[in-house]
Amino acid sequence: MRNIRHIVxxxxxxxxxxxxxxxxxxxxxxxxxxxxxxxxxxxxxDVTMIVSDLDKSATSGRLVERFTASGYFxxxxxxxxxxxxxxxxxxxxxxxxxxxxxxxxxxxYGKLSPDVQLIINAEDGSAAGLIQSYASAIIMDxxxxxxxxxxxxxxxxxNQGIEIRDRYWYNEELDYKFYMAPGILAILVTIIGxxxxxxxxxxxxxxGTIEQLNVTPIRKHEFIIGKLLPFWIIGLxxxxxxxxxxxxxxxxxxxxxxxxxxxxxxxxxxxVLTIGLLISTTSETQQQSMFIAWFIMVxxxxxxxxxxxxxxxxxxxxxxxxxxxxAHFVEILRRILLKGAGPSEVQAQFFILLAYAVVTTFxxxxxxxxxxx
Amino acid sequence: xxxDNTNMNTNMNTTNSLGxxxxxxxxxLTKKFGRFTAVDTISFSVDKGEIFGFLGANGAGKTxxxxxxxxxxxxxxxxxxxxxxxxxxxTEEIKRNIGYMSQKFSLYEDLxxxxxxxxxxxxxxxxxxxxxxxxxxxIEKFSLGDAGRxxxxxxxxxxxxxxxFSVAMIHNPQIVFLDEPTGGVDPITRRRFWDLIYEASSxxxxxxxxxxxxxxxxxxGRVSIMVDGLIEAMGRPNDLKLQYGCDSMNDVFVKLARPx
Ligand SMILES: Nc1ncnc2c1ncn2[C@@H]1O[C@H](COP(=O)(O)OP(=O)(O)OP(=O)(O)O)[C@@H](O)[C@H]1O
Ligand SMILES: [Mg+2]
Numbered sequence: 001m002r003n004i005r006h007i008v009x010x011x012x013x014x015x016x017x018x019x020x021x022x023x024x025x026x027x028x029x030x031x032x033x034x035x036x037x038x039x040x041x042x043x044x045x046d047v048t049m050i051v052s053d054l055d056k057s058a059t060s061g062r063l064v065e066r067f068t069a070s071g072y073f074x075x076x077x078x079x080x081x082x083x084x085x086x087x088x089x090x091x092x093x094x095x096x097x098x099x100x101x102x103x104x105x106x107x108x109y110g111k112l113s114p115d116v117q118l119i120i121n122a123e124d125g126s127a128a129g130l131i132q133s134y135a136s137a138i139i140m141d142x143x144x145x146x147x148x149x150x151x152x153x154x155x156x157x158x159n160q161g162i163e164i165r166d167r168y169w170y171n172e173e174l175d176y177k178f179y180m181a182p183g184i185l186a187i188l189v190t191i192i193g194x195x196x197x198x199x200x201x202x203x204x205x206x207x208g209t210i211e212q213l214n215v216t217p218i219r220k221h222e223f224i225i226g227k228l229l230p231f232w233i234i235g236l237x238x239x240x241x242x243x244x245x246x247x248x249x250x251x252x253x254x255x256x257x258x259x260x261x262x263x264x265x266x267x268x269x270x271x272v273l274t275i276g277l278l279i280s281t282t283s284e285t286q287q288q289s290m291f292i293a294w295f296i297m298v299x300x301x302x303x304x305x306x307x308x309x310x311x312x313x314x315x316x317x318x319x320x321x322x323x324x325x326x327a328h329f330v331e332i333l334r335r336i337l338l339k340g341a342g343p344s345e346v347q348a349q350f351f352i353l354l355a356y357a358v359v360t361t362f363x364x365x366x367x368x369x370x371x372x373x
Numbered sequence: 374x375x376x377d378n379t380n381m382n383t384n385m386n387t388t389n390s391l392g393x394x395x396x397x398x399x400x401x402l403t404k405k406f407g408r409f410t411a412v413d414t415i416s417f418s419v420d421k422g423e424i425f426g427f428l429g430a431n432g433a434g435k436t437x438x439x440x441x442x443x444x445x446x447x448x449x450x451x452x453x454x455x456x457x458x459x460x461x462x463x464t465e466e467i468k469r470n471i472g473y474m475s476q477k478f479s480l481y482e483d484l485x486x487x488x489x490x491x492x493x494x495x496x497x498x499x500x501x502x503x504x505x506x507x508x509x510x511x512i513e514k515f516s517l518g519d520a521g522r523x524x525x526x527x528x529x530x531x532x533x534x535x536x537x538f539s540v541a542m543i544h545n546p547q548i549v550f551l552d553e554p555t556g557g558v559d560p561i562t563r564r565r566f567w568d569l570i571y572e573a574s575s576x577x578x579x580x581x582x583x584x585x586x587x588x589x590x591x592x593x594g595r596v597s598i599m600v601d602g603l604i605e606a607m608g609r610p611n612d613l614k615l616q617y618g619c620d621s622m623n624d625v626f627v628k629l630a631r632p633x
Contacts, residue, residue, distance in 0.1 A: 002498075003495070003496055006492055007492075009491075009492075010481070010488070013488055014481065014483050017483045017524070207478070207482070208475055208478055208479060209477075209479055211473075211475040211477065211479070215443050215444070215471070216468060216496045217468045217469045218496050370445075370465075371445060371464050372445065373446075373447050
C-alpha cells in the first residue's frame with residue numbers, strides 16, 4: 001500500500017512539472033466542448049416530408065398536425081399511393097414519408113397498436129438518425145396523449161416523474177446539443193484516460209527508468225495501481241470539469257444522479273486506463289504507443305453511434321458496436337443526464353463494462369512483466 | 374584485493390555452484406534472442422567484497438549478462454545465482470538484495486534529488502526520517518548546496534552519475550551492479566566515482582562493474598573480457614598483462630577484442 005502512495009506522489013510531481021501535459025488536460029475539454037458540440041450539432045429545421053394518410057380520420061389528422069406544429073417538419077406533398085411517395089424520396093423532394101395505415105383511429109382506441117410507417121432518406125446517415133429520433137419522439141408523444149385520453153387521466157395529474165424524463169428526450173423542445181454534449185464528454189474522458197495511460201510505461205521505457213523500477217522489489221499490482229490511480233483521478237476530475245462546462249454553456253439538464261454518473265465513469269475509466277496500459281506495455285516507443293492509441297480511439301469513436309446511428313450500420317458493425325466500451329458509456333451518460341435513468345436502467349451497460357474491466361485488467365497485468373523473456 | 378584462484382573450471386567443480394559463499398556464480402549462462410546468441414555460456418564467480426570488472430567491446434553482451442544477473446531478463450540456459458538466489462526462479466529475492474545502476478540514466482530528470490530519494494528509498498521501505506537524513510547526507514557528501522533543490526536534468530553529468538550510484542545504494546545492498554557508470558564523465562569526476570566504489574567495497578560490498586575505460590580496469594580486483602558473447606579471458610589485471618605480454622590493460626583488451 002505504501003508503495004502505491006510513493007508512485008502516486010511521484011506521478012503527480014512529474015505531472016505538475018509537465019507544462020504541456022497540464023495545458024492539454026485543461027485546454028482540451030474546453031476546446032472539445034466548445035467546438036465539437038457546436039460542430040457536430042446539426043439544427044433540424046424544415047425537414048421535408050410527404051404524408052400518406054390512408055386513414056383520413058380526425059386522429060390521424062391530429063398526428064400530422066403534431067408534425068407540422070413541431071416546427072421541424074414541413075409537408076411538401078400528400079399522396080395515397082405508396083409508389084408516389086417513394087418517388088418523392090427518390091427525386092429528393094422529401095426526406096421522409098409518413099404512412100398512416102387505414103384503421104389507425106379504430107385500432108388506437110381499440111387499444112391495439114397500429115403501425116405508423118416512417119420512410120427516411122438515409123443518404124446522410126446522421127441526419128437520417130436524427131430525423132428518425134425526432135419523428136419517433138413526436139409519434140410517441142402523440143401516443144401518450146391518446147393513452148391519457150383513454151385512461152381519462154387529466155394532463156397535469158399524470159405521473160410527473162415520467163413526464164419530466166420524457167420532456168428532454170423525445171419531444172419537440174429537444175435540443176440537439178443536449179444530445180451531443182454527453183457524447184463529447186465521453187470522448188473527452190476517453191481521450192485523456194487512454195493517452196495518459198498509453199504513455200505511462202513506454203515513457204519510462206524510453207528514458208530508461210523502467211529498468212531501475214523493475215529491479216526494485218516493488219510488486220506488480222502496486223506498480224500498476226500506482227501508475228493508473230493518478231490518471232483515474234484526473235479522468236474523474238476531467239469529467240467534473242466537463243459537466244460544469246456543459247451546464248454553463250448549454251444548460252444541459254442533469255436529470256439523474258450525479259453520484260451514479262461518477263460511479264459508472266469510475267468503472268469505465270478502469271476499462272480505458274487498462275487498455276492504455278496494455279498499449280503502453282506492448283509498445284517500445286512513445287510514437288508507437290501514440291499511434292496505436294489513436295488507431296483504437298478512431299475505431300471506437302466511429303463505431304460509437306455518436307456520429308452515425310448504430311442502427312444504420314451494417315450487421316457486423318453493429319455486433320462490433322456492442323463490444324465498444326465508449327458506445328456504452330455514451331449511452332450511460334445520455335440516459336443518466338437526459339433521461340434521469342436510475343441504477344436499474346443502466347444495469348445492462350454496467351455489467352458489460354464490468355466484464356470489460358475484468359478482461360482488460362487481467363490482460364494488462366498479465367502483459368506487464370518485471371522479468372522479460 | 375582478492376587473491377582468489379582464477380581457474381574457473383576447478384572452482385566450479387569443487388564447490389556447489391549455487392552455494393551462498395560466493396556473491397555471484399554463473400555457470401554456462403546463455404541468452405539467445407531468436408537465433409542470435411548475445412551471451413554465450415559464460416561461467417565465472419565473484420567473491421563477496423570483490424570488485425569485478427566486466428569488460429568487452431560494444432555489443433559484446435555485457436548489459437545482457439548483467440540484466441540476467443539482476444533478475445530483469447530470463448536466461449535461455451545455464452545456471453546462475455546472485456546472493457544465493459537463483460536467476461530463474463528467485464528474481465524478486467535477488468532484487469531485494471542488490472543495487473543496480475543501469476546503462477541508461479536511472480534517476481528521474483524532472484525530479485529533484487530529494488524527490489528521487491523519497492521515491493526509490495520509499496519503495497525499498499525506508500521511513501520518512503530515514504529518507505530525510507539520506508537526502509541531507511547526500512547533499513552534504515557531494516557538496517551540492519543549493520543545487521540540491523534543482524531538478525536532476527539541470528545538474529552536470531558527473532554529479533548525476535554519482536547521485537545515481539548513491540540512489541542505487543540507498544537500501545544498503547550487499548551486491549551492486551554498475552553498467553558503465555562513468556560513461557561520458559570527465560577524468561576528475563571518474564576518479565571521485567571510483568573513490569565511491571572503493572568506499573563501498575571497503576564496507577564489504579561486492580561490486581560488479583562494466584566500463585570501456587581501461588584505466589578503470591586496472592582498479593578492479595579481477596576482470597573478465599567478453600568478446601561476442603564469450604568470456605575470452607579472466608583474471609587479475611597484472612596476471613592478464615603478463616599472460617598476454619602487454620604493458621597495459623588497454624593492449625590486452627585490444628589484442629583480445631580485435632584479433633586480426
Ligand atoms: N532485447 C534484445 N533483442 C535482440 N537483441 C538484443 C536485445 N538486447 C540486446 N541485443 C543484442 O545483443 C547484443 C549484446 O548487447 P548488449 O547490450 O548486451 O551489449 P553491451 O556489451 O552491453 O554493449 P555496450 O558496450 O554497447 O553497452 C547486441 O548485438 C544487441 O543488439
Ligand atoms: Mg551495455
